Amino acid sequence: MVDNSKGFHIVNNVIMVLLSACCVLPFVLLLISSLTEESVLIRNGYSFFPESFSLDAYRYIFSGTSKIIKGYGITIFISLVGTVTGILMTLLLAYPLSRKGLPGKNVISFFIFFTMLFNGGLVPSYMIWSNVFHIRDTIWALLFPNLLMNAFNIFMMRNYLNANIPEEIIEAARIDGAGEWHILFRVVFPMSVPMIATLSLMVGLGYWNDWQNGLYYIIGRTDLYSIQNILNRMLQDAQFLASGQAGSNASSMAASLPSVGIKMAIAVVGILPVLAIYPLIQKYLVKGIAIGAVKG
Amino acid sequence: MKEKMISGKLKKGKVWKSKRFWPFYLMMVPGLLYLIINNYLPMFGLIVAFKKVDYRLGILKSPWVGLGNFEYLFKTSDAWIITRNTICYNLVFIVTGTVFSVAVAILLNEIRGKWKKKTYQTLILIPYLISTVVISYLVYAFLSAESGFVNNTVLRVLGLPGVSWYSEKKYWPVILVLVNLWKSFGYNCIIYYAAIISIDGTLFEAAVVDGASRWRRIRDIVLPSLKGTIITLTLMSVGRIFYSDFGLFFQVPMNSGPLFDVTNTIDTYVYRGLLQLNDIGRASAAGFYQSLIGFVIVLSANAIVRKVEKENALF
Known part of the structure; x- marks a missing residue:
């Protein structure tokens, strides 16, 4: 090699280490702050090297307050139900479009594609979901609007089926007397597991991280808040914990509430599951991002 | 047995053929119904912009x-401000994002060792996994006036006075660009990176044999082969130039009033009008304006690319 190879590799590694640090250190600050004693936080602010540690914030979160636990439950519920339903509907819509000779296939494909070009935006969506379907302040509000399925995923699925399910296999199953539903679930489904897994990750992450549906549609029923909605609400209203959880003796509680550290502790609780499973799903996630970029 | 089946199929002929598609249409019903409700009804719902x-x-x-x-909307200065903010931020995001991501992808590709490559790749993807709400917590941990890391540690060490970040609008264009990046x-x-590793390896081998420097290899092999991907991704972002990341502009600045001048985009404006200020008239007009211009921009961006480089057009 002509250039100074060794020097280049050192510099390159230093740059990548710095970049990686930029991506990770904010989370470290979050974690350490959540473990810092409240009085130290008030005196010195959030810091990477606090004078003393304490588990008070976590003790507070998990003791006596069911709100966080409930938020967790709701987040897990909508993530599971939303992902399973959404992916099933995506597969059901994508599979017929991948079959040859289906009359009207192009019209339906365009019907789906058009939703990527044009949309009504927040005002009409809000009015239709809340005034026509009355999902405001129900669990459906966290499940239905926007997150369930989208044109992009449908086309990813269809392209995968086009490329990976040969017509001969389906024809063979048909000759053996299998019905179309049977073929879909017994033949096509097992063969499309890689794409289903990738899309499920994307949709699941979308549900886990969503806070907008809760912001728009959950107005009064704060017991339906997902963990993200709780976080969102707390950031906007520092008194939320005191008023929402302490009840009647809110004012006396507020004084002793470790509010500075507890915010960070709840944020940690909110991201921990994602970060914990991330190493396991990293491969599929990267694959999904890479395929997504290749247009259909 | 098989012969019987085939002859049976032939006998039934046309009837069998038209009937065989019914299960397929049935399968599509739930998905299409959802798109009608979630996507098509709101399109027609855009008429609210012309109603009281x-x-x-x-x-x-x-x-x-x-x-x-x-x-009512265009009489105010709001219309101009939200349009300016939405477009300008997007332009800066597109340029900084593309340059930076391409550069890092090239550096990542030059890293030797599978394990190191994977580790870097894993770490830089972490911010993508996190909701905007948590990102605003991270930003808050750094910028909070009373307990933020910047005021309490960085500026204190430098001997500088603290800044009340959430009410000084001059810093926010930079902060938002950095957070987005x-x-x-x-x-x-x-x-x-996926596009780089799909480049034919023999090209690099030939270049090395010819004595091409690392820089030459990047300039003459890697960058030209990334052109298609860059055009496609940029086209997709340009198509959405009239839309903004609601969380980034609403949540990260904590909906702080003094910052509206530099943080208000069409999306935050519509949200505030609809759900905070109860000013549906202006919100729906701004929403209609966004949908319509957004649609025109997607079509024209694609038409331009189609003229210049047909294979990179999205449709």
């Missing part, structure tokens, strides 16, 4: 007001 909305009457029965809502570069980097 009365919740008791609903969209259809509310009285028409013609272009009244639009007059931090959040999205890992994702884009993976896309570019």
